Amino acid sequence: MTTSTSKTVLSKNAASKRVTAKSEAVKSRGRKSTFDRDAALNTALDLFWRHGYEGVSIAELCLAIGIAPPSLYHAFGSKSDLYRDVLRLYAAGNLTAEEIAETSSARDAVQLMLERGVEKVTQPDKPVGCMISSGMLMVGIENREMAAELRQMRAEFRNMIETRIANDVKAGLLPDTTDPASLARFYATVLQGLSVAAVDGATRGELDAVVIAAMRAWPAQ
Known part of the structure; x- marks a missing residue:
């Protein structure tokens, strides 16, 4: 391989690494922080306490907690299971x-x-x-x-x-x-x-x- 060709390959590799690094940085900035279950439960507690079980929708819970419905179901199982967790948290006092x-x-x-x-x-x-x-x-x-x-x-x-x-x-x-x-x-x-x-x-x-x-x-x- 000639010196000119070697430099071209090295230049392309360096450029590729820079693009990859930039892409990873963008993904990192856009990625949500680690899910905080305790914070989510306290948010749900406030909503259920103020509006009752039937007065709070899945959409409202997701919006307040800051997660998508699939993530809420994955974390808590269902709205009723989340309510049970909230009741246990409430009853602790x-x-x-x-x-x-x-x-x-x-x-x-x-x-x-x-x-x-x-x-x-x-x-x-x-x-x-x-x-x-x-x-x-x-x-x-x-x-x-x-x-x-x-x-x-x-x-x-x-x-x-x-x-x-x-x-x-x-x-x-x-x-x-x-x-x-x-x-x-x-x-x-x-x-x-x-x-x-x-x-x-x-x-x-x-x-x-x-x-x-x-x-x-x-x-x-």
Whole structure:
């Protein structure tokens, strides 16, 4: 190969490398950053909390999260699966069975439940109301299964309170005439009412007053 030919080949190779490098740089700039699942869940949480399950479309979720529908389905499975993940994230801050068991009495557990409920539904930087207490109360036929899952979540929480009350009856901290199931349902109903009242515009102070009034209905020891 002549010197002239060698230089030409080297020049073409160098030019080709520059084009390839430039192409890769453009692709790199246009490529999305690594998908942040936690950020996506928090974005979906805000949308579902504000507008409800049926009030948020796949298109709106994709636009807010910043991904295409196939990517959303790949990451979460379906809209309903994404909603389930969101509910788990939301419920992480709720009163747990361990916390209920560790309270000194069922009365303290119920009061803590209501006080925390007021805090949850009146956060200044969050949507009002409770996703679980008020979630999917009235839905279309196609979403009955999801609504049933939320009812089950509410029932499980009510059952935890009922168990705590029943333990206090056995321990003699509450009268034998106390009906744990009815008492638990009463306070679970108050908890749901706090959420509805918050959505209707009740203030933190007004809901605190409701909690004080509700605790006066506690059976005399």
